[in-house]
Amino acid sequence: MRLSRYFLPVLKENPSEAQIVSHRLMLRAGMIKQSAAGIYSWLPLGFKVLRKIENIVHEEQQRAGHIPMLMPTLQPADLWKESGRYDAYGPEMLRIKDRQDRDMLYGPTNEEMITDIFRSHVGSYKDLPLTLYHIQWKFRDEIRPRFGVMRGREFLMKDGYNFDLTKEDAMHAYNRHLVSYLRSYERMGLQAIPMRADSGPIGGDDTHEFLVLADTGESEVFYDSQITDLKFGDREIDFDSVDQCQAVLEEFTSRYARTDETHDADLFAQVPADRQRTARGIEVGQIFYFGTKYSDAMGATVQGPDGKSTPVHMGSHGIGVSRLLGAIIEASHDDKGIIWPEGVTPFHVGIVNLKQGDEEADAACQSLYDSITALGLEPLYDDRNERAGGKFATMDLIGLPWRITVGPRGLKNGVVELTSRRTGESEEMTPEAAVEKVAAIYRAIA
Numbered sequence: 001m002r003l004s005r006y007f008l009p010v011l012k013e014n015p016s017e018a019q020i021v022s023h024r025l026m027l028r029a030g031m032i033k034q035s036a037a038g039i040y041s042w043l044p045l046g047f048k049v050l051r052k053i054e055n056i057v058h059e060e061q062q063r064a065g066h067i068p069m070l071m072p073t074l075q076p077a078d079l080w081k082e083s084g085r086y087d088a089y090g091p092e093m094l095r096i097k098d099r100q101d102r103d104m105l106y107g108p109t110n111e112e113m114i115t116d117i118f119r120s121h122v123g124s125y126k127d128l129p130l131t132l133y134h135i136q137w138k139f140r141d142e143i144r145p146r147f148g149v150m151r152g153r154e155f156l157m158k159d160g161y162n163f164d165l166t167k168e169d170a171m172h173a174y175n176r177h178l179v180s181y182l183r184s185y186e187r188m189g190l191q192a193i194p195m196r197a198d199s200g201p202i203g204g205d206d207t208h209e210f211l212v213l214a215d216t217g218e219s220e221v222f223y224d225s226q227i228t229d230l231k232f233g234d235r236e237i238d239f240d241s242v243d244q245c246q247a248v249l250e251e252f253t254s255r256y257a258r259t260d261e262t263h264d265a266d267l268f269a270q271v272p273a274d275r276q277r278t279a280r281g282i283e284v285g286q287i288f289y290f291g292t293k294y295s296d297a298m299g300a301t302v303q304g305p306d307g308k309s310t311p312v313h314m315g316s317h318g319i320g321v322s323r324l325l326g327a328i329i330e331a332s333h334d335d336k337g338i339i340w341p342e343g344v345t346p347f348h349v350g351i352v353n354l355k356q357g358d359e360e361a362d363a364a365c366q367s368l369y370d371s372i373t374a375l376g377l378e379p380l381y382d383d384r385n386e387r388a389g390g391k392f393a394t395m396d397l398i399g400l401p402w403r404i405t406v407g408p409r410g411l412k413n414g415v416v417e418l419t420s421r422r423t424g425e426s427e428e429m430t431p432e433a434a435v436e437k438v439a440a441i442y443r444a445i446a
Contacts, residue, residue, distance in 0.1 A: 001347065003382045003394075007044050010394060020216045022326035023148030025338050029398045031325075038145025038153030045398060046325065048346035050156065053324050054135055056187050056343065057158045064180040064239045066131040066160055071113050073137055077103035079112035083297045092140040106139040111294050111316055114161045118312070119300040125165045128302065128312070131173055133160030135321060149326045150282065151218070156322040163312045165304065170289055170313035174206060175245035177287045177317040181210055182232040182252065185284070187445075188324065189341020190331060192284055193227055194252050198261035206289040206315075209259060211281030214330040221281040223257040224271045282327045285319040338399030339422050342445050347380035348372070349438050350400040352392065354407035356385045364416070364431060365406050371435045377442060396421070402441070404434050 009030040017034075018024035026032050031046030042050055058068060077095070080086035086093075086105075094106040107113070114132060122130065135158045145153050162173035178194060185192035190212055197209035211221055213228075230252055237244050256271050258264065259281070268276065295301065295311035304310045320327075332339045340346070349372060353365045365381060372379040380400060382391045395403050405417040405426075415428040418437060429437070 001378065001380050003380060004384050006380070008394075008398070009043070010397060018148065020147050020150065020326075020330070021333055022150060022216075022329035025329055025333060025397070026148055026325070029338060032149065038142055038151070040149060040152065040154075045346050049325055049340070049344055050322060052344045052346070053188060054156070054158075054321055056184055057135065057319055057321060060180045060184040060187070061133055061158070061160065063183070064131075064176050066133050066180075068134060069132050070134045071107075071110050071117075071136060073107055073139070074104050075107045075110075075113055077105055079116055079298075080105065083112050083115075083294055085112070092142065094139050094141050107136075108138055108140045109316070109318075110134070110136075110159055111161065111314075112298070115294045115298045115300045115314070118161075118163055119295075119298060122163070123302055125302050125304050125310075129162065129164045129169055129173060131160055131162040131176075133158060133317075147216070147326070149322050150216075150330075152322070155320060158319040158321055160317045162315045162317070163300075164314075165302065165310070165312065167289075167291065167313050170291070170315055171206070172242050172245060174287055174289045174315055174317075175242075175249045176239050177315075178208065178252070179232075179237055179239065179245050179248045181285055181287070181317075181319065182248070184319065185210065185212075186232050187343045188328060189343055190284070190324075190328060191228065191231075193221075193223065193257055193281070195221060195223070195257040195259050195281070196253075196262045197259050197286060208253065208287055209283050210285040211259070211283055212327045212331055213279050214282050214327070215280055216330055217280035217282040219281045219283060220260040220263075221258070221279055222260075222263050222268050223277050223279070224255040225275040225277045227252070227255045227257050282323075282330060283320070284324050284327050285317075287315065287317045289313075289315040333399070336393075337397035340399045340401055342401050342442060345401050346378075346398070347400050348377040348442055349379050349402040349404060350395045351379050351381040352388070352395060352403060352405045353381070353383055354388050354391075354405060356383055358408055360411050361406055361408055364411055368404060368406065368416070368431055368435065371431075372438065375435070375439050377439065402438055404431075404438075406431075 011028045014024050015027045032040040035041050096104050138157050139154050142153050164170040192210040192212050194208040197207050292311040301309045301311050329338050351365050355361045369379050369381050401421050403419045416431050416434050417426050418434045419426040
C-alpha cells in the first residue's frame with residue numbers, strides 16, 4: 001500500500017476526550033472514530049489489526065479442534081426467558097421489540113442460542129465431545145462507556161461453547177481452551193495471566209480470567225511474581241491428551257493469581273513476601289465451566305451409553321477481540337506512539353522515501369516495495385511529498401515494527417537504513433539484505 005493512496009486520518013494533537021494511552025493513540029493514528037458513546041467505526045488501519053487478531057484466534061481455536069460458525073447479533077427473548085436470564089441480566093442488555101411486537105435483544109453473549117442449536121440437532125453421546133465457536137459483535141449497554149475500545153458498548157468477541165457427556169470431559173475442554181488462549185495471546189506479543197475469577201452472570205464455579213498487566217487496568221490483581229516468568233513458547237501440545245492439557249493448566253495456575261473479587265488474603269500471605277505483587281490488569285478473555293446450568297433449564301440432553309437421557313455438561317469461553325487492540329497498545333507503546341508486535345502489525349514494514357521525486361530514490365523504493373510484496377508481506381510505502389521529520393513521526397505513531405529508510409546519500413554508498421521501532425536501533429545494509437532480514441523476522445513467527 002502507498003500512503004498517498006491510503007485513508008489514514010492521523011491527528012497531531014491529543015484528543016481531549018481520550019483518558020488513557022490506547023484510546024488516545026488509536027484516535028491519533030486514525031484507527032477508529034466514535035459514532036456514539038462506546039460505539040466506534042473501525043477505520044482501515046484499525047480494521048487491519050482487528051482482522052490480524054481475529055485470524056490468530058481462529059487459527060488457535062481450530063488448532064485445538066474447535067469448530068467455527070456464526071450466530072446472529074439479534075436474539076429472540078424467548079430463549080433467555082427459558083433459561084431464566086432475561087430478567088436477571090440487568091440493564092446492560094439492550095431489549096427491543098420488532099414490528100410484530102415480539103421481544104428481541106442485541107446479544108451480550110450466546111449461551112441460550114447455542115444451547116438451542118445443540119438441542120435441535122444433537123441427540124446421542126456418540127456426537128460428543130463438541131465445541132462450537134464464533135466471532136461476532138456483541139452489545140452491552142454500559143452505564144459509563146469509557147477508555148475507547150477498552151470499555152465500549154459494542155465490541156467484537158470470540159465466544160465458544162463446549163458440550164460434553166461428563167464433568168471430566170468438560171474439564172478437559174476447559175483445559176484445552178486455556179492452552180489455546182495462552183498460545184493466542186503469546187502470538188499477539190502479550191503475556192496474559194490466567195487468574196481465578198468470579199463467574200458473574202454467566203454462572204458456574206470454575207472460571208479463570210486472562211489479564212494483561214497495565215496501570216490502566218480496571219481490575220486490581222494479586223499474584224506471585226513467579227507467574228510472570230512462565231512462557232508457553234513454541235511447545236507442541238496434543239489437544240486430545242488429557243494429561244498434557246492438565247499439565248499446562250497446573251503449570252500456569254498453581255501459583256497464586258487472583259482478581260480482587262476472589263482474592264484470599266490468607267492464601268496470598270502464604271506466598272513469600274518478596275514475590276507478592278499487587279497491580280492492575282486488563283481482562284482480555286475468560287473461560288467458564290458451568291455444568292448443566294443451561295442444559296437443565298433448556299432441555300439439552302443426549303442419550304447416554306446406558307440408553308438414558310442425560311443433560312450435557314457445558315462451558316463457555318470468550319476472548320475480547322476488539323478489546324485486545326487496546327490491551328496491546330497499553331502494553332506496547334512509548335511517547336512517540338504505538339509499537340506493534342510483529343504478530344499483529346497492520347503492515348509488516350514501512351518504507352520511507354527521504355526525497356520523493358528523486359529518480360534513484362523512487363526506483364529504489366519501488367524495488368523494495370516489489371521485493372517485499374513478492375515475499376507475501378505487506379509494506380506501507382510513504383511516497384508523500386512531505387518533510388522527512390513528518391514521515392518519521394507518522395511511522396512512529398502508527399507503530400510498524402520495522403522501517404526501511406531510503407535516501408540519495410545512502411544509495412550512493414549502496415545502502416538503506418533498517419530501523420527497529422521497539423529499540424530505535426538502526427543498521428545500514430544493502431536493500432537486498434534489508435529485505436532478507438525483514439523476511440527472516442516474519443518467517444520465524446509464522
